[in-house]
Amino acid sequence: MRVRVDMTLCQTHAQCVFAAPEVFALDDDDELVYDATPADASWPAVEQAARACPVQAIFLDGD
Amino acid sequence: MRRVAIAGAGLAGLTAAQELRRLGYDGEISMIGAERHRPYRRPPLSKEYLLANDNDNDNDNDNDSDNGVGVALAGIDDLSVTWLLGHPATGLDLVGRRLHRGALPPVPFDALVIATGVRARTLPGAGELRGVVTLRGLDDARALRAALTTRPRVVVAGAGFIGSEVAATLRALDLPVTLVGPGRVPLRRPLGDEVGAIVAGLHRAHGVDLRLGRRVAGVTGTGRVERVHLDDGTALPADLLVVALGAEPETEWLRGCGLRLDRGVVVDRHGLAAPRVAAAGDVARRPSALLGGELVRVEHYGNALEQGAQAARALLGVAAPFDPVPSFWCHLYGHRLQSAGFTGTGYDLRLVTREPDGRFLAEYHRDGRLVGVVTAGFVRRLTTYRQSLTKEYA
Ligand SMILES: Cc1cc2nc3c(=O)[nH]c(=O)nc-3n(C[C@H](O)[C@H](O)[C@H](O)COP(=O)(O)OP(=O)(O)OC[C@H]3O[C@@H](n4cnc5c(N)ncnc54)[C@H](O)[C@@H]3O)c2cc1C
Numbered sequence: 001m002r003v004r005v006d007m008t009l010c011q012t013h014a015q016c017v018f019a020a021p022e023v024f025a026l027d028d029d030d031e032l033v034y035d036a037t038p039a040d041a042s043w044p045a046v047e048q049a050a051r052a053c054p055v056q057a058i059f060l061d062g063d
Numbered sequence: 064m065r066r067v068a069i070a071g072a073g074l075a076g077l078t079a080a081q082e083l084r085r086l087g088y089d090g091e092i093s094m095i096g097a098e099r100h101r102p103y104r105r106p107p108l109s110k111e112y113l114l115a116n117d118n119d120n121d122n123d124n125d126n127d128s129d130n131g132v133g134v135a136l137a138g139i140d141d142l143s144v145t146w147l148l149g150h151p152a153t154g155l156d157l158v159g160r161r162l163h164r165g166a167l168p169p170v171p172f173d174a175l176v177i178a179t180g181v182r183a184r185t186l187p188g189a190g191e192l193r194g195v196v197t198l199r200g201l202d203d204a205r206a207l208r209a210a211l212t213t214r215p216r217v218v219v220a221g222a223g224f225i226g227s228e229v230a231a232t233l234r235a236l237d238l239p240v241t242l243v244g245p246g247r248v249p250l251r252r253p254l255g256d257e258v259g260a261i262v263a264g265l266h267r268a269h270g271v272d273l274r275l276g277r278r279v280a281g282v283t284g285t286g287r288v289e290r291v292h293l294d295d296g297t298a299l300p301a302d303l304l305v306v307a308l309g310a311e312p313e314t315e316w317l318r319g320c321g322l323r324l325d326r327g328v329v330v331d332r333h334g335l336a337a338p339r340v341a342a343a344g345d346v347a348r349r350p351s352a353l354l355g356g357e358l359v360r361v362e363h364y365g366n367a368l369e370q371g372a373q374a375a376r377a378l379l380g381v382a383a384p385f386d387p388v389p390s391f392w393c394h395l396y397g398h399r400l401q402s403a404g405f406t407g408t409g410y411d412l413r414l415v416t417r418e419p420d421g422r423f424l425a426e427y428h429r430d431g432r433l434v435g436v437v438t439a440g441f442v443r444r445l446t447t448y449r450q451s452l453t454k455e456y457a
């Protein structure tokens with residue numbers, strides 16, 4: 001399963017970091033960084049993160 | 064449990080339905096909505112939605128799958144639910160397990176989610192004058208956007224989140240805007256004096272005519288608004304009055320049904336208002352561990368998601384007590400205010416950092432303990448704060 005964030009849409013709302021901190025984080029410049037292939041155990045949190053993104057920038061591809 | 068009814072087809076209701084399905088519930092879900100739209104995202108309505116040209120791919124119609132410019136929510140089409148839209152729930156029979164919808168057939172249920180949100184407060188005595196609008200739903204936003212094409216002189220009543228955002232958005236369209244607020248500064252109640260003062264500076268720098276410590280007392284005009292009157296006697300010429308005076312929880316339809324109503328539907332730490340009856344989102348009032356068990360009602364997007372999901376878990380009996388740390392964001396002139404936890408005049412505000420470029424970070428404390436943070440620009444620090452708030456009070 002894969003995560004993709006459309007960085008042209010991302011506005012650094014950090015809602016995804018709140019929902020799934022093990023997958024999404026901000027770097028020193030407040031830019032979003034993320035694990036594109038998170039462990040299965042993270043998946044519910046990743047789904048919640050995708051829903052929480054205010055600009056719907058997070059896309060999930062099933063396995 | 065074979066029949067779940069969800070009253071309120073908004074973000075919290077939708078999320079409850081999605082979470083029920085994700086957890087394997089395969090019975091019926093009926094979604095009862097007062098609006099004729101399927102759930103959509105409200106935050107853009109005071110922001111980019113108003114900037115979009117009316118003709119821009121606005122293909123929304125009555126039974127739309129795409130609610131127009133940038134307000135669609137993902138995953139609605141894959142959800143197998145019965146949509147009962149365009150009519151509000153009018154009563155709840157808790158014993159007979161039925162939801163009433165006026166003269167329409169009632170909806171029977173085994174379990175219920177109450178997610179009817181809030182409605183915008185109106186201006187008492189504004190009458191039926193055209194050009195007086197509130198902003199809660201997509202239809203409101205569409206009407207407001209249409210009204211902007213005549214390049215009106217705008218007065219915004221109320222300097223809270225929505226009033227401040229609308230003022231900022233309309234300045235981006237270069238419309239003349241007067242913002243009227245009762246506090247010493249905009250956003251005083253939710254953010255406190257010093258942060259409100261920063262916001263006041265932003266408004267002024269962008270040409271908003273700020274009238275603070277003032278209320279809108281009335282409007283006059285023939286057929287449509289021509290003048291907006293303030294409580295100090297000032298009469299402002301105006302073609303459009305946006306009433307942004309906050310919101311009231313949609314609980315009238317529940318009056319007398321037996322649930323505890325107290326400025327919202329009161330729920331326990333599991334999100335339940337009664338056995339197999341959950342409430343979620345803007346309408347729900349829950350005890351917050353962060354505030355020592357005090358009941359709170361939060362009108363933020365993330366809260367509707369978290370409580371919507373929790374409602375589903377509670378109905379399926381897999382809920383753990385849960386204490387979401389609220390957070391909001393708000394766009395003002397290219398600055399983004401973001402929060403974690405509880406903020407406002409009720410807490411001790413400590414401005415930790417303030418940069419000349421407009422970035423700042425403020426902490427809110429109660430009884431010496433950190434309960435919230437607001438920032439413009441220090442987002443990573445915000446995430447760290449939020450994590451520690453979550454850990455400490457989980
Ligand atoms: C203009 C605007 C901008 C916003 N911007 C932000 C932001 O930047 N950041 C942020 O965090 N939050 C923001 N919010 C708040 C956020 O949108 C709400 O917190 C969220 O929508 C709450 O979801 P909900 O499902 O509880 O309620 P809602 O989304 O309001 O859904 C409730 C639904 O129930 C329906 N309903 C009401 N009564 C009945 C009834 N009796 N029977 C059936 N249906 C009924 C309503 O018509 C509505 O469709 C904004 C809100 C608005 C209006």
Ligand code: SF4
Pocket residue numbers: 005009010011012013014015016017024032052053054055056057058
């Ligand atoms: S929630 Fe969305 S906008 Fe915010 S940081 Fe994550 S991907 Fe970007």
